[in-house]
Amino acid sequence: MAELRIPHGWSAATFCFWGAATGHWFAAAIAAILVEISGLIGWRWELSARHFERLADLTSLGFAGLSVYQFSEHGLFGIYAILGAFPLCLIPLLIAQCFSTQGRIPLSAFIMAARRAGRSPRAPVDLRPTCGTTCLLAAATGTLPAPWYGLGVALTLAALLLANRVHRYAFPYFGLLLCLASMLALINYRGLISAQYQLSDLMQALITEIGWQPANPDSSFTAIGMLGRLKLSDRIVLRVETPRNLPLPLRLTEARYQRYQFGVWRNKSKSLTTLDPITSSTRWVLDSTTGLQRKLIITAERRQELGTLSLPTGATLLAGKELIEVQRHSLGAIVAEARPGFLRYTVDYLSSPKITGSPLPEDLDIPDEYRPTLQQMVAEFGANGQPAAIAVKRLEQFFTANFRYSLVQPGFYPSRMPLLTFLRETRHGHCEYFASATTLLLRTLGVPARYVVGFMVDEYSPLEDAFVARARHAHAWSEAYIDGEWRVVDTTPSLWLDEEAARASDWHQLADLWSWLRWQVEQLRRAEFETSPWLLASLPPLIVWLIWRLRGLSRRAPGSSALTSAALPLELKRLFEHLAKQGLRPARGDTTLKFLLNHWPVIETQRLRHVVALHYQSRFGSSELSASSSEELDAEVSALLSEQWDKHPKGARPNQGE
């Protein structure tokens, strides 16, 4: 078979390309210079097979060490770092080959059996093509934007093909085929990206539908970096029963994390402390702080025995007949062991909670590759040198003014760090982007901060007769240590709940029915209410009645609602009172936006959304509305009210959802 021809300078070009992409400039430059110089000077080493074998063993040890280090630092994603640095392990062998008298490497350097046999079964190898192609592949993990990477690869491969072209074919014909291949490559690339989007959507849907699990207290895989639209499931994962009116939305915490790398938040410390139950009971004291307390009954569905519990901030007492063992993570996550399936537990919590614990050094940890950009951003919104409370406020204003919520991400990340792309360029993302960026920016300001995951409970389900948290209600936010206490810093635009609800599947009602039925069967199985054969016999007509009831829900006049005008600020109170005069009152479970959208003219939808956004920011944000925003809210409400109801007939309004 014909020997492979390597054109002059090709090896050096691939090394430079790899160095430019991955940042290994020094090694790439040394290798490129030495490889090309070897062709110009006649000086050579007398290297035997034994020398090559020892060198190969040394580089193998280096590769093993590199692998161990990268996997321990980055977990499974260390494979990319290993690939990026792999040419480093080949450079010594290549240089030895270039400066050896044989000009080739005996195969016994790579095959142990050949060493024992004292001979190589085949001809010695030329490492240059292998090294070059490895550099091309390793460069893919670098920070070059995809178009530049593609161009570099295309030129490098074209040079290799040109050097090995079959001379029977005329050069113009060869050039024409290369052009055709380039055009086809562009089409392939677009098609591949599109296919990857589709596959990513499908995998996300499958994972959230089938593989949903409680948070892992040791690590949290974010969707940062996922391309296309983030698809979250409507599946009900939590049911929250509360006997009294619940201030919404309710924030349930699962776990906290400290270290960020490659889109994954982790905790270095994995220590769990077993909590002892109260004697002869299945109750555990989580916090002995006293104060006005509320009670929640939460039902979660779990597939594994061990998992975190979603708990409100300030939880003091946990009770549950099915709980076998309860452990507390060093950062506060509660991990419980229970039988897989539905888990029902009661939690008492303080109505004015405080998050306990002192900050740790890891709460100021910033990945090195993000540091320059974060410092630049901090300077941009002028929080440097400010006290923590003011810095946090500036940060929140910065996000509010310049960022928006979105579930869609662009086609590629030029810097391979999607979080930086979010901060510098796109400025839109979902809650994980906001929470991760907020945490890192707070740390840049010198404020200890943690990344927190959990749920936001905002939806009431008449069918369940409880508040429900769906998979799409999973949320991430930040906690910052300010003035001696941990405070929630949630910079995700407050409309995210409505954005998520607006994308609910058309089939979610059917799925909810199914979920409810399963829960009813589970309760039957637990014999938590009286069973009788007549109950089972009445199931079919019950199902029919339920379907009729669900259909009638949207047309029924609203009943009593958790929303009372007394709880609203003055501006919105005027809107509610206006509607109350029409005989329209919010139904149980209606949110502010839903009620207003259902009973206000369609043409005012955008203005209503803006008004409600300002209202949410005022009510749920960690800082009060600025004076200008308050004036704006007042003006908008007045403008809405000044529109005459008669000008815009109600008609049949489509159900806009939330």
Added chain:
Amino acid sequence: MEPPPAAPAYTAFQRVSRWSRWSDERLTRLGRLSLVLFIGACIFTTDPSRTSANALVAILSAIFLIAFLASVHWRPRLRVHRELPVHASVGIPFAYRLHISNDGTSTEADLEVHDRLVRRFPSHAECAALRPFVIAGDNWFDRRVGFRTWVRIVRLVRGGEIDPLLVPPIPRTGTTTVDLSFVPLRRGSVNFSSVEFARPDPFGLLNALRRISATQSLTVVPRQHPMPQLNIPDLGGQIPVLRQISGAAAGSQEFHALREYRVGDPLRHVHWRVSAKRGIPVVKQFVDGHHRTFTLILDAYALALPFELLIEAAASVITATNQQQARELNLIVVEPAFEPRAMLSAAGSARHLLERLAHLAPSTTDVFPAASARIMLERQAALVFLTTHWDPSREQFASQIAACSSAALTLIVAEPEARDVRLPTVCWLDPADLSSALAQVRFAQSNFHRARAHG
């Protein structure tokens, strides 16, 4: 020896072998490198947010597609003719010629020719039987998995491997001749199936293939080890009856046959007229007027590996026999189908005997005690008995042949047994070093009635 891997492993080996063969045929060196790069890029492109490997996948897939389309249509009009020798020997490289004619309308260039042997994968049972014939791997992977052993067995079953060769450009309506070499790995028939031509695409990644059927068979005779020449003693006046029948005087030589010239033959024996007709030098072969026969008796009852060594010893003995002295070379094979008639000799009889040995198979039934009684041992000039077993019946036979021949030799291919061997004509050939053992074997020349063997 490690037990052979289970049957499912051989199914996997077959698949790997088929894929390996496909990649050898269809991919050039650059193509293989590009394919490996493509596979690596596919693996790392699963997460597009971490690498730009999807760009590499797109480029390589485009290049491969163009290369494939450019290589699909190739219909050369070629003819081949293979010139093989009469036979080859195991382990000895031999060269042969392949004549390639281009009947097309354009010059065919950048061709690589692959002369293909018949491909057949051995069954699991065959692999188990052939394992002793291949060198086992010296690492745990080869011993436990055994893929390298499998590859060697496949080559053994095929008969060998012929390296491909680059063909010079063949002008239209022209013919080119290339010399190929081949080292046979086993005796028997090596069957050629076809000649394959490969031409790379413009990018030099994929080969366009054209296969031309060219079936041919070559007999590969057993390996022959160097031995001292075995001189067959002259019976002289010991057979008066024969001398009377032939009418030949003692010591006279009479014309026996014609054969091809060998280096060292006296020029006065060259038959010039026949040489001119045949185109190659031919000499007259003379044998002693007296009856000089050489008979080889082969006991075919043996296990596979010792039997191969036995065959090698027999071939070595035949080759070492001074054929100028022997009027008849006979081979008697004691096997279940044994007939008490010797193979008749003819001109070039050594070649015929070697070809007979090339196709012999071992016997799993020991018929020697019964068959040996039916062998009519006439007064012979030289008798050589080869066996891998030693028992009273064989010992008795050895003494019989020692009594009725001028030069007798019994060669036992086995570990020497720790017992007295009363017969001086018996010689043990160590299977571990057959070559050295054969190098020390010789008939005794000085004693007419008894052969002294050195073993």
